[in-house]
Amino acid sequence: MLKQIQRGLVVSCQALENEPLHSSFIMSKLALAAKEGGASGIRANSKEDIIAIKQEVDLPVIGIVKRDYDDSEIYITATKKEIDELIESGCEMIAIDATLRKRPDALPLEELVSYASAKNPAVQLMADISSIEEAKNAERLGFDCVSTTLYGYTEESKKHKLYENDFQFLKDVVKEVSVPVIAEGNIMTPEMVRDVLEMGAYSVVVGGAITRPQQITARFVAQIPK
Numbered sequence: 001m002l003k004q005i006q007r008g009l010v011v012s013c014q015a016l017e018n019e020p021l022h023s024s025f026i027m028s029k030l031a032l033a034a035k036e037g038g039a040s041g042i043r044a045n046s047k048e049d050i051i052a053i054k055q056e057v058d059l060p061v062i063g064i065v066k067r068d069y070d071d072s073e074i075y076i077t078a079t080k081k082e083i084d085e086l087i088e089s090g091c092e093m094i095a096i097d098a099t100l101r102k103r104p105d106a107l108p109l110e111e112l113v114s115y116a117s118a119k120n121p122a123v124q125l126m127a128d129i130s131s132i133e134e135a136k137n138a139e140r141l142g143f144d145c146v147s148t149t150l151y152g153y154t155e156e157s158k159k160h161k162l163y164e165n166d167f168q169f170l171k172d173v174v175k176e177v178s179v180p181v182i183a184e185g186n187i188m189t190p191e192m193v194r195d196v197l198e199m200g201a202y203s204v205v206v207g208g209a210i211t212r213p214q215q216i217t218a219r220f221v222a223q224i225p226k
Contacts, residue, residue, distance in 0.1 A: 008040025
């Protein structure tokens with residue numbers, strides 16, 4: 001999959017239960033629209049959505065399962081249960097929260113990586129990280145790539161956004177690890193996509209700016225003079 005998305009755009013097609021477009025059918029059509037627009041891959045949430053998307057398009061899929069757990073802040077592919085669901089979905093890559101926060105049932109990240117690799121060695125693994133330390137740790141554990149997905153979304157990084165200071169966090173991650181680095185998180189414009197690729201990002205994931213019309217509408221409305 002990494003070869004297929006190199007220097008390309010991955011479109012994140014997700015809608016949670018409280019969002020207007022929540023539907024596996026709708027996500028499959030968003031994926032089709034993304035393909036027709038030139039996307040190289042899709043990122044999707046849940047076994048059901050991924051199966052529907054793969055019936056609609058032949059693009060490779062980065063799969064996740066978002067699920068809340070009472071004993072942990074981690075909710076992106078947090079346990080072996082989510083790994084099992086994603087293996088069954090047929091996705092080519094699984095993204096896992098690879099932050100250093102406590103996991104549900106205190107499951108070590110290393111054990112989850114080993115479990116996923118044993119279940120299906122052909123499925124590649126992406127580490128969603130929020131710090132340089134986490135990126136280095138993910139590389140050590142054998143992840144195939146790291147993504148800046150969670151920068152700005154953890155307690156330690158929540159004051160930051162990926163694009164601040166001219167994407168300095170992305171540049172630092174690229175310098176510190178040898179695995180491919182995927183740029184993801186608040187990339188809002190085509191110009192940002194071009195810029196991060198020039199800075200060394202292997203590929204780019206864009207979600208809300210393309211596939212969440214309520215957020216897109218809100219940005220337009222915010223510019224209307226009061």
